[in-house]
Amino acid sequence: MSGTDRAIEAVDLVKTYGKGKREVHALAGVTFAVRPGIIFALLGPNGAGKSTTVKILTTLSVPDSGSATVAGIDVRRDPGQIRRVIGYVSQRPTFDPTATGLENLVLQGRIHGASAAQARVRARELLGSFDLTAAADRTTGTWSGGMQRKLDVAMGLMHRPKVLFLDEPTTGLDPEARMGMWAEIGRLAREDGLTVLLTTHYLDEADNLAARLAIIDAGRVVASGTPDELKGALGGETVRVSLPAPPEAERARHVLERLPGIAAVESDGTVVNARVANGAAALPGLLAALDAATVELTTVTVARPSLDDVYLHHAGRSFSSASLEGAGR
Amino acid sequence: MTTLVTHTGLLSLRSLRTLSRQPAYLMFTLVQPMVWLLLFGQLFRRIAEMPGFGGGSYLSYLTPGVVVMTAMMTAGWSGTSIVQDMERGVMDRTLTSPVRRAALVNASLVHQAIVTLVQSVIMVSVGLLAGARYDGGVRGMLVLALAAILIGVVFAAFSDAVALLVHQQEALIAVAQFLVLPLTFLSSVMIAPSLMPGWVADVARYNPVDWAAVAAREALTDAPDWGLVGGRIGLLLALAAVMAWLSARAYRVYQRSI
Incomplete structure (x- = not known):
């Protein structure tokens, strides 16, 4: 596999926060690669280093060492170029609750250089595909949690990115909204040929959505492959x-x-x-x-074997107990 | 350069839209200044009979100072919207989009300038209705608005920088509160410089709030000393530029911390 047929490549990423006694090793050498047009999941409990990895790949954060490319562009050498070709949906809401859905989307499009008219056309298109047209002109603060999350994703798609980063896209959603979000994400990769990297601490989410995944624990990738490969390897x-x-x-x-x-x-x-x-x-x-x-x-x-067994095998503890530990930090 | 202007415009419009949907917020910022203006203006009316006030009414003396003070107080809260953006994912999204850091700083300052202008117009109108009189006319009032806008920009940029460094609403409020009263009372906002204790007058000369109050009051007299006005406005401009630069630097520090 040459460099150009990789949508994302991370090599030995290291990131430490704080100094001295308060030092936290968020990443201790994360390496993985994602080929274009697939959904790739970074699976791990809270505090494993998933979000830090995504922050580095989206230029929000700079690694202490290691290198990474997104769409063939080096994150450290050319962050400005990366910001044009990626969409990033962080864990927390990114829309303006006092603005309408349409206004939020149009602003996002215009920031990426679209004219007002182009941005409106694209916004209407996305509102339609996310089934939000009826609410388009209502202020988003009054929307349901599921609708707001869809808007966050739609905002990340306004400029037709090559790679979309979704940080815990369904955390906090009720089961029905969660299934809806899964359907949308699946469609993006299938129909639009988008590369999607999602982080999740839901095993079923990675199992259902991801073509390939990397299990991340304590700042390292402990296993990677397709869900079936990983389960099959346990025998x-x-x-x-x-x-x-x-x-x-x-x-x-x-x-x-x-x-x-x-x-x-x-x-x-x-x-x-x-x-x-x-x-x-x-x-x-x-x-x-x-x-x-x-x-x-x-x-x-x-x-x-479930992904939980895979996780237990590689990380030495079950996923639920690791998540509890992470939450207690 | 054109992207910088476009992004500044887009982001300024975003915050003005938010403001226009919550007009009560702007009214709220005017409650306290109205108390200063109408209550203090009445309570200390006879202060103006003391030598050093030049024989005018105290309300006429006080109004420009309170306009300047209001600009400072309101601008001190500017960073709270940055903290909100950081608490939501808005800051993350902005920093991973092609928006220039300078555009973020500019938009916050443009927003503050417009808020200050609206506040100043309302307060000067109330002052005039209550009996304040100015020989400097429209030209003087434009200088007052400029001085208020500049002090607003100085404190908004400062507040933004603090927000980016401390990431906390509480700390930001503490810093803003800590500065407002000392800077007001160590200036000629309330009382003529010739009536201050010597050391306060000395300190006031280095106080940007005083620069703005002096420039505004001078421009509103019948024969302003334009050298004095220009000097103070120049100092404010220089300080505003320094603060805006610091605020842009603070974005880098913030980004290194995440």
Whole structure:
């Protein structure tokens, strides 16, 4: 793959905030590449370094070391040129709540050099495709959360960018608005040939939307590939055993580790995951062994590996417990 | 250069549109000055009988000073809209778009200048209705408006820079509040320079609020000393340019912090 067929390329990005004791290593060498026309997800818990990566790629922030290109342009050498070809939708709302939807869009278009007439045409077009036409002339402060989020995305598209960055596009949306947003993002990549990089801490979001993804943890990319590749690489199926308390889980782990035919056992809190070639075949022996050791079980399930399993495998802890840690920082 | 002008225009219009949809905000900024003007003007009416005021009415003396003071007070809040933009994602979006940093600074200052102009017109009208009289006429009033606009620009640029450095509404308000009263009382806004204690008069000569008040009052007399007016206006212009530059620099510092 040569440099030109990459919409985004990040090489060994390092970023540290603060000094001395308050030093925080936000990025400890992030490397990944995205080919044009796909949806690429950066998946990780809060505080993993997703937003910092996006800030560097969108020229908002400068890395301490490492390099990156977007649409073939170097982010450090030519930030002004990058700002013309990217759309950026940050986590927080970016519209003016005292202005109408149309006014917000037109201003955005004009900042990118469109004439007033051109900007209005493009704004009407986007309002139509995001199903916002009826609300176009109402002040956006009165819109619903889902409509406002769609407007944020539409504003990022006014100047027909080559690469769109979506930082946590569905955080805070209700399930229905979330599904609507997924449909819109999917359509952008399919019909408009846009490259979309989205960050998310929702496993199902990455699973549903992304053609490829990189799992990011503690400022590093710990795994990357298509969702199927990542799940397939784990092999077989997962038997998930839930127990009443962590000590029980420890005992269960010891029992399962000694059983033949089990590839790997990982525990996290009160849950123990065992990877086996065939869940249905392994289950009777597994249950008998636990019963013999008088381990008390809450539930047992068999599943194909999920992205959660992929995450647990690479980051050494489950996604939900990592998210809790991140939120507690 | 033309993009700079276009972007300045677009962003100024954006903030004026916001203002026009919330006209109560502008009225609110005028409540306190009206108290100063109408209450102080009455309460201390007889101060003007003391030598040093030149025998005019105190209200006539006070009005230009309060117009200048109002410009400063209102401009001190300018940075709050930057903090709001930072709290929302507006600042992130702006800084990842082709908008020039200088256009952001300019738009904030143009907005402040227009707000100051509207305030000044209203306050001078109220002053005239209440009995203030000026021999300097329209020309003097234009100089008053210019002095008020310049002091507004100085403090708006300062407030913007503080906002970009501290990122916090509370700290910004504290800084603005901390400056307003000392700068007002260490100036000739309320009282003639010849009646001040010597050290206050000395300090006032370095106080930009005093520069604006002196220039405005002088221009409103029947035979202004244009050398004095020009000198003070020149100082204000120079300070406004320095503050605008600092404010543009503060955008870089802000960007390094994210």
